[in-house]
Structure formats: structure tokens, C-alpha cells
Amino acid sequence: MAFSPVPANELTRLKGLRELMLLDTPAEPLFDTLAQKAAEVCQAPIALVSLIDVDRQWFKANVGLTGVQE
DSSP states (O other): OOOOOOOHHHHHHHHHHHHHHHHOOOOHHHHHHHHHHHHHHHHHHOOOEEEEOSOOOOEEESSTTTTTOO
């Protein structure tokens, strides 16, 4: 399996992600609207607002994808 190189700013990105305090929070209308608008603009049946942590991908909002833990 090939792995992608870790970006030089990865620690800064992760620190910023944690400072936002968005991981493991309930759904919020702002992010739901963002996902909905992204789906509309891109004419796509699915749109996600995804946050990438150290060892997981967490969906803050989603449109059109069932069974996704938010």
C-alpha cells in the first residue's frame, strides 16, 4: 500500500482543527446549508463537509449519503 507524504504544515493544520472545536459536535445549520449549497452548485447528489483528524475522517455535515455518522 502506498502512503501519501505528510505535509510540512500537518501539525499546524491539526492544531487549527482542534482549536475550532468542531470534532464530535452536533449538526449545525450553517454546515448543513454549506453541504446543501455545494450539492446544488456542483449538481451532485452527494456533498459532505469533512474534517480530517490524525486517524479519522469525520463528517460535520452531509447531503444525500445515508448511514454516515456525523
